Amino acid sequence: MTDVNYWLMKSEPDAYSIDTLKNDGVTLWDGIRNYQARNYMRTMKKGDKVFFYHSNCKPPGIVGLMEIIDLNIVDPTQFDQQSKYFDPKSKPENPRWDCVKVKFLFKSKTILSLPELKILFNENDLLVVKKGNRLSILPVKYNVAKKLLEKIS
DNA sequence: GCCAACGTTGGC
DNA sequence: GCCAACGTTGGC
Numbered sequence: 001m002t003d004v005n006y007w008l009m010k011s012e013p014d015a016y017s018i019d020t021l022k023n024d025g026v027t028l029w030d031g032i033r034n035y036q037a038r039n040y041m042r043t044m045k046k047g048d049k050v051f052f053y054h055s056n057c058k059p060p061g062i063v064g065l066m067e068i069i070d071l072n073i074v075d076p077t078q079f080d081q082q083s084k085y086f087d088p089k090s091k092p093e094n095p096r097w098d099c100v101k102v103k104f105l106f107k108s109k110t111i112l113s114l115p116e117l118k119i120l121f122n123e124n125d126l127l128v129v130k131k132g133n134r135l136s137i138l139p140v141k142y143n144v145a146k147k148l149l150e151k152i153s
Numbered sequence: 154g155c156c157a158a159c160g161t162t163g164g165c
Numbered sequence: 166g167c168c169a170a171c172g173t174t175g176g177c
Contacts, residue, residue, distance in 0.1 A: 010174095010175090012175090034160075034173095035160090036160090055174080055175060055176090056174075056175050056176080057175095060175080060176070114176080130158095131157075131158075131176080132156095132157050132158035132159070132174085132175085132176085133158080133159095133174090133175085134158070134159065134160080134173075134174045134175070135174095136174085154177105155176105155177085156175105156176095156177095157174100157175100157176095158173100158174085158175100159172105159173090159174090160171105160172085160173080160174100161170105161171080161172075161173095162169100162170085162171075162172095163168100163169095163170090163171100164167105164168095164169095164170105165166105165167090165168100
């Protein structure tokens with residue numbers, strides 16, 4: 001076993017793409033407004049690896065790998081009235097949403113598309129292949145992660 | 154653009 | 166606490 005955990009995080013490439021992350025190097029993964037996704041983030045550890053998934057695009061799929069470098073950061077967008085992620089119910093003395101900081105590691109040599117993922121895995125192995133799955137942050141099992149890494153490296 | 158899945162909200 | 170209505174995600 002290993003103490004590194006693996007995750008998958010989705011982003012629409014129009015909003016934030018793997019190329020933008022490659023250019024930025026590091027970024028704050030803000031705007032998460034789903035409790036289950038937030039709770040997964042709270043269990044992350046520094047050094048965990050994250051598959052970057054492009055959603056709502058053609059084709060959707062895994063486009064790269066990143067690493068968790070910082071944890072438990074209060075999401076600043078929840079207090080920003082100009083932000084689409086502004087949450088009027090969240091109070092600075094008791095913030096509702098937090099986020100992690102990630103670092104770019106590498107781009108997939110070729111995109112590992114959702115159709116390919118569906119051939120390789122069932123929904124018990126990898127939740128992103130489940131029809132109607134809307135969770136933007138998912139845990140990835142170690143043996144599944146190993147297989148994914150082989151495919152994108 | 155459609156719609157399935159499912160989380161959230163609010164009336165009661 | 167139930168549940169219908171509504172909103173969002175995201176594949177197709």
